Amino acid sequence: MNGTAPPTLEVRNLRTHFFTRAGVVKAVDDVSFSVPRGKVLGLVGESGSGKSVTGFSVMGLVDPPGRVVSGEILFQGRDLTKLSEEEMRDLRGNRIAMIFQDPMMTLNPVLRIDTQMIETVLAHARVSREEARQRARDALGMVGIPSPEERLQSYPHQFSGGMRQRVAIAIALLHRPELIIADEPTTALDVTIQGQILAEVQKLSATTGTALIWITHDLSVVAGLADEIAVMYAGRIVEHGTVAEVLDRPLHPYTVGLIGSVPSRNRRGEPLRQIPGMTPSLLNLPPGCPFRARCPRAAEDCREEPPMREVVPGRDVRCFRPHLEAAEEATA
Amino acid sequence: MSSATLDRPQPQAAPDAAPPMVELRGVSRRFEKKLDFAGKLARRLGAPVREEVVHAVDGVDLAIRRGEVVGLVGESGCGKSTLGRMVAGILPPTAGTILRDGRDVATLPPAEAREIKLRTQMIFQDPYASLNPRMRVADIVGEAPLVHGIVARSEFDAYVDEQLRRAGLDPAFKRRYPHQFSGGQRQRIGIARALAVKPDFLVCDEAVAALDVSIQAQILNLFMALRRELDLTYLFISHDLGVVEHLSDRVVIMYLGRVLEEAPAEEVFRRPNHPYTQSLLASVPRIEARKRAFSVVQGEIPSPLNPPSGCHFHPRCPHAMERCKAERPRLREIAPGHRSACHLNDAAAGTA
Ligand SMILES: Nc1ncnc2c1ncn2[C@@H]1O[C@H](COP(=O)(O)OP(=O)(O)OP(=O)(O)O)[C@@H](O)[C@H]1O
Ligand SMILES: Nc1ncnc2c1ncn2[C@@H]1O[C@H](COP(=O)(O)OP(=O)(O)O)[C@@H](O)[C@H]1O
Ligand code: SF4
Ligand code: SF4
Ligand SMILES: [Mg+2]
Ligand SMILES: [Mg+2]
Numbered sequence: 001m002n003g004t005a006p007p008t009l010e011v012r013n014l015r016t017h018f019f020t021r022a023g024v025v026k027a028v029d030d031v032s033f034s035v036p037r038g039k040v041l042g043l044v045g046e047s048g049s050g051k052s053v054t055g056f057s058v059m060g061l062v063d064p065p066g067r068v069v070s071g072e073i074l075f076q077g078r079d080l081t082k083l084s085e086e087e088m089r090d091l092r093g094n095r096i097a098m099i100f101q102d103p104m105m106t107l108n109p110v111l112r113i114d115t116q117m118i119e120t121v122l123a124h125a126r127v128s129r130e131e132a133r134q135r136a137r138d139a140l141g142m143v144g145i146p147s148p149e150e151r152l153q154s155y156p157h158q159f160s161g162g163m164r165q166r167v168a169i170a171i172a173l174l175h176r177p178e179l180i181i182a183d184e185p186t187t188a189l190d191v192t193i194q195g196q197i198l199a200e201v202q203k204l205s206a207t208t209g210t211a212l213i214w215i216t217h218d219l220s221v222v223a224g225l226a227d228e229i230a231v232m233y234a235g236r237i238v239e240h241g242t243v244a245e246v247l248d249r250p251l252h253p254y255t256v257g258l259i260g261s262v263p264s265r266n267r268r269g270e271p272l273r274q275i276p277g278m279t280p281s282l283l284n285l286p287p288g289c290p291f292r293a294r295c296p297r298a299a300e301d302c303r304e305e306p307p308m309r310e311v312v313p314g315r316d317v318r319c320f321r322p323h324l325e326a327a328e329e330a331t332a
Numbered sequence: 333m334s335s336a337t338l339d340r341p342q343p344q345a346a347p348d349a350a351p352p353m354v355e356l357r358g359v360s361r362r363f364e365k366k367l368d369f370a371g372k373l374a375r376r377l378g379a380p381v382r383e384e385v386v387h388a389v390d391g392v393d394l395a396i397r398r399g400e401v402v403g404l405v406g407e408s409g410c411g412k413s414t415l416g417r418m419v420a421g422i423l424p425p426t427a428g429t430i431l432r433d434g435r436d437v438a439t440l441p442p443a444e445a446r447e448i449k450l451r452t453q454m455i456f457q458d459p460y461a462s463l464n465p466r467m468r469v470a471d472i473v474g475e476a477p478l479v480h481g482i483v484a485r486s487e488f489d490a491y492v493d494e495q496l497r498r499a500g501l502d503p504a505f506k507r508r509y510p511h512q513f514s515g516g517q518r519q520r521i522g523i524a525r526a527l528a529v530k531p532d533f534l535v536c537d538e539a540v541a542a543l544d545v546s547i548q549a550q551i552l553n554l555f556m557a558l559r560r561e562l563d564l565t566y567l568f569i570s571h572d573l574g575v576v577e578h579l580s581d582r583v584v585i586m587y588l589g590r591v592l593e594e595a596p597a598e599e600v601f602r603r604p605n606h607p608y609t610q611s612l613l614a615s616v617p618r619i620e621a622r623k624r625a626f627s628v629v630q631g632e633i634p635s636p637l638n639p640p641s642g643c644h645f646h647p648r649c650p651h652a653m654e655r656c657k658a659e660r661p662r663l664r665e666i667a668p669g670h671r672s673a674c675h676l677n678d679a680a681a682g683t684a
Contacts, residue, residue: 046544046545046546046547047544160632160633161408162632162633163632190407190408190571190633191407191571191573191612191615191616191617192407192611192612192615192628192629192633193632193633194615194617195614195615195617195626195627195628195629196626196628196629198617198626199625199626199627199628202625202626217544217545218545218617219545219619220574220616220617220618220619220621221617223617223618223619223620223621223622224617224618224621224622224623224624224626225623225626226623227623243622243623244622247619257546258545258546259619261545261546261548261549262545262574262619263549263552263574263575263577263578263579264574264577264578264618264619264620265619266578268577268578268597268598269556269578269579271553271556271557272549272552272553272578273549274546274549274550274553275546275549275550276550278514278516278517278546278547279544279546
């Protein structure tokens with residue numbers, strides 16, 4: 001364990017639901033995880049599994065008809081769900097920052113980059129404009145933008161998609177936040193550009209001690225980036241462990257299926273191991289294990305909801321019949 | 333076979349075999365970006381403003397043999413979709429020749445041109461955008477076969493059911509509209525519609541890019557099963573190298589409108605020759621990787637409006653030499669069936 005310091009973020013039994021006219025969408029349903037200082041948690045799952053809503057909940061950005069129904073979000077020991085909107089605003093962009101898939105969620109299209117960045121600095125720090133400008137320049141340099149001084153004078157539309165995302169990351173870094181939540185920030189980018197950004201981010205979390213949550217649907221991205229992986233399905237974390245544990249010895253049938261369907265895990269030209277069926281709608285989800293309609297191991301007792309439990313020391317899985325054979329093989 | 337350098341893509345089969353199913357000879361496509369109002373005004377006032385020209389596809393030679401799956405890979409804006417649309421016959425080239433079964437498609441009589449067009453079907457990334465939201469699934473799938481006389485009115489229902497079943501959809505859903513389906517199901521509708529006119533060639537443009545991993549695997553398996561069942565030939569466009577490696581017999585790598593490398597799939601992934609292909613492969617995140625430094629290709633993808641001189645890749649290439657800035661490297665055979673466009677290959681052969 002890592003001594004006495006509390007993890008940068010600890011989420012306990014978080015439930016975030018949307019109360020829509022058609023019914024209740026339990027987008028996040030009893031989610032717990034923690035991220036220590038300087039570590040990277042990969043939050044992985046397919047679309048609609050609740051990854052973004054988890055991120056928005058931590059940021060205090062869930063809008064009606066949605067709300068955090070229960071649970072605790074402890075940031076350096078302080079429960080964010082108990083803070084006022086004003087206190088939250090003070091933390092956001094300052095000590096906790098979010099990077100979105102679309103950088104234009106962060107950037108203002110009609111303002112020059114320097115204006116936006118300087119204003120962000122001045123919002124939370126009492127420094128001179130010149131000092132703020134210097135910080136902006138440093139942040140651009142840190143994410144690998146060449147000739148930052150020139151770039152400061154450009155508008156967002158004068159950048160490529162990859163450059164825009166770097167600027168958004170630079171803005172997230174301005175106050176050296178203790179926690180960054182990155183919601184699929186490289187999904188829309190080309191692989192060479194994605195590689196550049198992943199390399200920069202990796203350097204940053206290692207050197208600044210920032211805790212990082214990297215949200216993605218792509219297991220391959222977090223394989224090389226993260227320390228731990230949490231796999232989400234239908235609003236729940238179904239499996240959690242170190243990268244090596246989860247990817248080399250997956251225990252949950254969904255994780256097993258997900259890894260199996262990655263093309264590089266299959267022999268060239270042979271049918272991919274596929275998961276049948278599709279993800280259930282979270283609207284009025286029936287009780288029981290939400291994976292059971294697609295699960296090759298499903299049995300009668302799966303009509304009950306499986307609790308998250310430690311099935312092997314240090315391995316939390318939400319399943320009545322995890323792939324323990326694999327874990328035993330590996331330890332044998 | 334002699335190892336003489338081939339400038340044209342020759343079918344690798346016996347020399348007297350049938351012509352390739354599709355052959356591109358020096359095919360280019362330019363787009364002119366018209367001046368906007370401010371630009372026109374500036375020009376009228378004497379400013380040296382010109383209409384911008386994009387060479388979306390620039391002198392591509394390519395042959396696709398019957399029964400093959402050719403993967404087309406490259407980064408955003410490199411011209412994959414433009415090339416795919418020309419191959420599918422829905423966009424004319426601005427230069428060069430496209431041959432179908434050895435015949436120039438530009439000079440075919442109208443009836444034959446129509447037939448060729450029908451035999452080549454395209455499948456897109458966003459099935460929703462390509463499906464008419466006001467049509468029921470049965471009509472989306474059955475309309476073209478009916479219009480083209482492939483099926484009689486009396487057999488319409490049975491025919492549609494068969495198409496849906498083959499694409500993995502329950503025919504019971506055929507009265508529904510596209511919005512009532514998930515992304516994966518909509519892609520199946522798109523596939524059923526394409527196959528209903530009995531094509532022998534499919535151009536798939538990022539056909540699984542919008543799908544979740546588990547659904548993507550289902551659709552890829554469907555493509556592979558259909559290939560065997562119906563003897564299909566594919567041009568499979570994707571930015572996802574993992575998908576392309578899994579599916580393709582041969583892989584073509586594009587960069588800024590040009591083909592840089594082309595080889596059997598295993599060869600490209602095991603022995604990439606072109607520095608760009610090498611960097612591309614090194615950038616792909618791998619599920620086998622563990623906490624490692626990501627390898628990085630320098631620089632941005634240049635604008636196709638103003639591509640670098642000589643070898644388009646030279647500003648990002650770790651091996652760039654003086655010559656690379658001045659001279660466009662020719663795509664030439666470096667091993668049987670393996671072509672690459674890089675000056676380093678001349679140096680290696682000592683023929684510079
Ligand atoms: N109708 C058009 N008018 C003007 N320019 C065009 C047109 N269609 C494509 N282009 C340009 O041609 C180039 C190649 O575009 P294309 O769509 O073929 O790229 P692509 O490789 O399919 O990219 P992506 O991976 O993003 O789909 C781009 O610079 C694009 O902006
Ligand atoms: N504003 C909203 N109103 C109702 N449902 C919502 C809203 N936002 C998200 N959801 C639902 O919450 C679930 C999780 O969504 P999300 O966190 O965005 O998924 P992911 O990021 O994993 O793709 C989905 O079922 C989605 O439809
Ligand atoms: S609880 Fe049952 S249905 Fe759910 S994943 Fe485990 S075995 Fe499958
Ligand atoms: S021709 Fe020159 S610049 Fe281009 S890939 Fe080869 S070595 Fe690099
Ligand atoms: Mg999301
Ligand atoms: Mg395209």
